[in-house]
Amino acid sequence: MTIAQLSFLKGHGTENDFVIIPDPDNAVDLPPAAVAALCDRRAGIGADGVLHVVRSAEHPEARAMADVAEWFMDYRNADGSIAEMCGNGVRVFARYLQHAGLAGAGDLAVATRGGVKRVRLAENGDVTVSMGRAVLPEGEVTVSVGDRSWPARNVNMGNPHAVAFVDDLADAGNLYGPPPFSPAAAYPDGVNVEFVVDRGPRHVAMRVHERGSGETRSCGTGACAVAVATARRDGADPAVTGQEATYTVDLPGGTLVITEHPDGLVEMTGPAVIVAEGEIDPAWLSETAFG
Numbered sequence: 001m002t003i004a005q006l007s008f009l010k011g012h013g014t015e016n017d018f019v020i021i022p023d024p025d026n027a028v029d030l031p032p033a034a035v036a037a038l039c040d041r042r043a044g045i046g047a048d049g050v051l052h053v054v055r056s057a058e059h060p061e062a063r064a065m066a067d068v069a070e071w072f073m074d075y076r077n078a079d080g081s082i083a084e085m086c087g088n089g090v091r092v093f094a095r096y097l098q099h100a101g102l103a104g105a106g107d108l109a110v111a112t113r114g115g116v117k118r119v120r121l122a123e124n125g126d127v128t129v130s131m132g133r134a135v136l137p138e139g140e141v142t143v144s145v146g147d148r149s150w151p152a153r154n155v156n157m158g159n160p161h162a163v164a165f166v167d168d169l170a171d172a173g174n175l176y177g178p179p180p181f182s183p184a185a186a187y188p189d190g191v192n193v194e195f196v197v198d199r200g201p202r203h204v205a206m207r208v209h210e211r212g213s214g215e216t217r218s219c220g221t222g223a224c225a226v227a228v229a230t231a232r233r234d235g236a237d238p239a240v241t242g243q244e245a246t247y248t249v250d251l252p253g254g255t256l257v258i259t260e261h262p263d264g265l266v267e268m269t270g271p272a273v274i275v276a277e278g279e280i281d282p283a284w285l286s287e288t289a290f291g
Contacts, residue, residue, distance in 0.1 A: 009277040013088035015217035015253025026058040032080025034289035039078040069111035077212030085114035085158035087220015091127040095272035114158025133264035134228040153229035161225035175215035205250040217253030227258035
């Protein structure tokens, strides 16, 4: 298969990095092999995932949201698998739209497989995303590293998370492979696993294994899940107290601020940066992706 000339950009949010493929008309075929090739850090551009930028009206999974959100974030993990949501990805996606002159400072709606996300672009470079409401399924979950296991909080932020509180972030091991969890029925499609330690009042640090990508420098939905789980542990559930709960979450790639409001809405604020743009060699991508 021959691929036409393809433009790309590279961006990151707290060092969770992405290849951005602008494709308003949804004309670019991105099979898993192509995504994996682009995300390869030695033989490709290198990234934790791909942000495929498509007009909602042009994508079958987003047409129903087109009246509310002009743009759809067709997100892919580094291994080419499709994901429902990516919090850092939404911030970088919005920053790209601003960079391309498709959005200005202020409020913006972005369609995702996890629903429409409301975004606020600040002049100082920070981006705030309304991440929706957390769902906390019932039932006990356990995650393991080697011969050690911890209870984990099951939190869904449009994608599934298992949040485990540990004594030291080194307890998470190397995170090369997905940490085992049980019961298997809790996460039939896999899960993002967060390991969390306390840093101070309303201040935690975390490491994360993202399904399909391995350990990443940052995970926005993971930071939200961690803040929600920590608030429940601390007895600071905003729905109960009537007070918003704000947590600072340190990740290997930077810091995010997460606020859960009494109505359940969770907001995430952090930086988003566009660092480069260029052209992908079509012959290389065609050979790599289609053999």
